[in-house]
Amino acid sequence: MPDPFDSILYKYVYCTLSSTDDVACVGSGLFGGGLLPGGLEWLAYVLTAVTIVAVLINAILGGVLMMIWGERRLLGRFQGRTGPNRWGPFGLLTPIADAVKTMFKEDVMPTVSDRLVFTAAPILMLFPALLIYAVLPFGAGTWLADINVALLFIIAIGGANVLAIVAAALGSGNRYAMFSAMRSVAMLISYEIPLVISLIGVLMLSGSLSLVAIVNAQTLPFFIVQPLGFFVFLVASMAELNRTPFDVAEAESEIVAGYMTDYSSMKFGLFFLSEFAATIATSGVITAVFLGGWHGFDPIPSQIWFIGKMVAVLAVIVWIRASWPRLRIDQIMNFAWKALFELTLINLVVSGILLLIWPSPSTTELWYMAGINWVVFLASIYIFGKVLGPKHDPVKAGNIQPDVTLSDSDAPALPTGGGN
Amino acid sequence: MIYGFGLAKGMGVTLKALVGPSFTVQYPDRRVGIMGAAKAAGISTPSLLFKHPIKALRAVLGFEHIAVMPTQSPRFRGNDFTWYEDRCTGCASCAKYCPLGIIKIVTAPGGINMQEGESYAIETFDIDTGRCMFCALCVEACPYDALHMGSEFERSNYVRMDLVLTKEDLIAAPKHPSTWFRPQMEEAGYSPFAEALEDMKKAGRHETPTVDELTKTWVKDRRTDEVVED
Numbered sequence A: 001m002p003d004p005f006d007s008i009l010y011k012y013v014y015c016t017l018s019s020t021d022d023v024a025c026v027g028s029g030l031f032g033g034g035l036l037p038g039g040l041e042w043l044a045y046v047l048t049a050v051t052i053v054a055v056l057i058n059a060i061l062g063g064v065l066m067m068i069w070g071e072r073r074l075l076g077r078f079q080g081r082t083g084p085n086r087w088g089p090f091g092l093l094t095p096i097a098d099a100v101k102t103m104f105k106e107d108v109m110p111t112v113s114d115r116l117v118f119t120a121a122p123i124l125m126l127f128p129a130l131l132i133y134a135v136l137p138f139g140a141g142t143w144l145a146d147i148n149v150a151l152l153f154i155i156a157i158g159g160a161n162v163l164a165i166v167a168a169a170l171g172s173g174n175r176y177a178m179f180s181a182m183r184s185v186a187m188l189i190s191y192e193i194p195l196v197i198s199l200i201g202v203l204m205l206s207g208s209l210s211l212v213a214i215v216n217a218q219t220l221p222f223f224i225v226q227p228l229g230f231f232v233f234l235v236a237s238m239a240e241l242n243r244t245p246f247d248v249a250e251a252e253s254e255i256v257a258g259y260m261t262d263y264s265s266m267k268f269g270l271f272f273l274s275e276f277a278a279t280i281a282t283s284g285v286i287t288a289v290f291l292g293g294w295h296g297f298d299p300i301p302s303q304i305w306f307i308g309k310m311v312a313v314l315a316v317i318v319w320i321r322a323s324w325p326r327l328r329i330d331q332i333m334n335f336a337w338k339a340l341f342e343l344t345l346i347n348l349v350v351s352g353i354l355l356l357i358w359p360s361p362s363t364t365e366l367w368y369m370a371g372i373n374w375v376v377f378l379a380s381i382y383i384f385g386k387v388l389g390p391k392h393d394p395v396k397a398g399n400i401q402p403d404v405t406l407s408d409s410d411a412p413a414l415p416t417g418g419g420n
Numbered sequence B: 001m002i003y004g005f006g007l008a009k010g011m012g013v014t015l016k017a018l019v020g021p022s023f024t025v026q027y028p029d030r031r032v033g034i035m036g037a038a039k040a041a042g043i044s045t046p047s048l049l050f051k052h053p054i055k056a057l058r059a060v061l062g063f064e065h066i067a068v069m070p071t072q073s074p075r076f077r078g079n080d081f082t083w084y085e086d087r088c089t090g091c092a093s094c095a096k097y098c099p100l101g102i103i104k105i106v107t108a109p110g111g112i113n114m115q116e117g118e119s120y121a122i123e124t125f126d127i128d129t130g131r132c133m134f135c136a137l138c139v140e141a142c143p144y145d146a147l148h149m150g151s152e153f154e155r156s157n158y159v160r161m162d163l164v165l166t167k168e169d170l171i172a173a174p175k176h177p178s179t180w181f182r183p184q185m186e187e188a189g190y191s192p193f194a195e196a197l198e199d200m201k202k203a204g205r206h207e208t209p210t211v212d213e214l215t216k217t218w219v220k221d222r223r224t225d226e227v228v229e230d
Helices: A009-015 A043-078 A093-103 A115-135 A150-160 A159-171 A175-206 A211-217 A227-240 A265-290 A300-322 A329-357 A363-388 B004-017 B034-041 B046-051 B053-061 B093-097 B138-143 B167-172 B181-186 B212-228
Strands: B030-031 B066-067 B081-083 B103-109 B120-128 B148-149
Touching: A009 A043, A009 A175, A043 A093, A043 A115, A043 A265, A043 A300, A093 A115, A093 A265, A115 A150, A115 A159, A115 A265, A150 A175, A150 A211, A150 A265, A159 A175, A159 A265, A159 B004, A175 A227, A175 A265, A211 B004, A227 A363, A265 A300, A265 B120, A329 B046, B004 B138, B034 B046, B034 B053, B034 B066, B034 B212, B046 B053, B093 B103, B093 B138, B093 B181, B120 B167, B138 B148
Parallel strands: none
Antiparallel strands: B030 B066, B081 B148, B103 B120
């Protein structure tokens, strides 16, 4: 079981509040420690947790605001525009203005909606996004909880936002929302599999599910050792996040705003918030698992290293959004089951064989593994490109015919007025 | 060629846009950095730092704005009109062609010099630009090039009546006619955003025919036509 005093956040706040005579606390609290009288260690424990969580959640909200600004600015520059620059220096206050506007808008609820489910959906959406931050190591000793099943926890929590999307669709009783939820569920279930399997290679290398242990195991960042796993994880997590090019769930040109169609005001704001919070959390997971976490060279503090790597991953995600168009749902499914799934299996087998050869790899042996893995990565991408390329597209080749031909009389009847 | 290479190519295109210039035209003002602020003030950057340190600090923090005007085509149609009273004969062609009927012309018997357009004295010449759709049919219809589209576009107002251009407004306004439908003005080197064009003789076709030319047009040509008919 990891020692809670490994977290300097915990140590600092707890030792300031509590008048414990623990050896670990000597000289590490503010004001000499012991703000609370003796015998109230339990209260110090609770207050420590509340303080750290409050600070973290506010930091996440600030990070989301910064990301909204950064994404809009960067997207603008990628498209040859300027981006928002009117409100505040460099447009920095734009997301705050947006947030205020969102809060003061009228909260419209459709009469046909299931009020409880409709209201619960945005909250359900936000929780998984926030919970991932609990296990993220933001720097050496800077984490909220170092649980020994962190990776499993992230995967389990990350899959929960499907429930929120389905709840939103069922609650709002809207056809577009239902379409969106069906697409989203199909896509998320498909991409969950390569997402999980791609992490197994990392798991075998580090020998632990704890994110802190994984970061400590990365004497060589795992994106060099495990290029295939990194690639698949990046792609699959973009699909999990419903981001371009996998944003069929909220495809504006097809199904209005998908499951968010009927939402307005702060409920919509919560969806928006949780989407961005999840994006930042995922980039944090990628940083911790594949980019070496807080490791860097010395004069720069480890927290800055971690956040810098996170921002770099976010910039790449925005870059991809600016560059690539949306895929069709059948293309997405083909890609998940015919390409990504097999690629992860190849990665798994190759990593297993390499680990049989070098059971506990040193840095030099990690470099050997990296070389072999890169060869496998490029070769398998090339072969998959040849096999699944445009020449072999079953739709283009005419091997797939539409099952039924619809006529006008098959169209569903138009809805007639409201329920009352 | 590797399948999927197009994806990398696409990312290269966006990367090029990232480092390239921004095509956004900012109006009515735009943020300037410290060098832009110095350039707008007409002094060098170090002298801005020493003479106006607060302005320099504001520029660094991104609070300094300068007014900019977008560059327009000289044929840009604004939401006003330029009218040359001396060219106008009061024929009311513009009022007849206006699809909305928003041009009001009242004339009275005028001077004697018909060639210079004095057969009618114009008492009222109102254009209700609040209802105008700026189709410019009136400009096309004007036989004497008296009415032009204007180049002004910052004419928002709180009262709808204030959008009616009266004869006095049109006479008093600085004349910046758009070269729309009158490209010959452009060829003569005129730009509405550079200077005003007060000289009505330059604003359109202006003929001062000699007696010989008049005789040719109205006497000799007619006579040959009659001969042919006979």
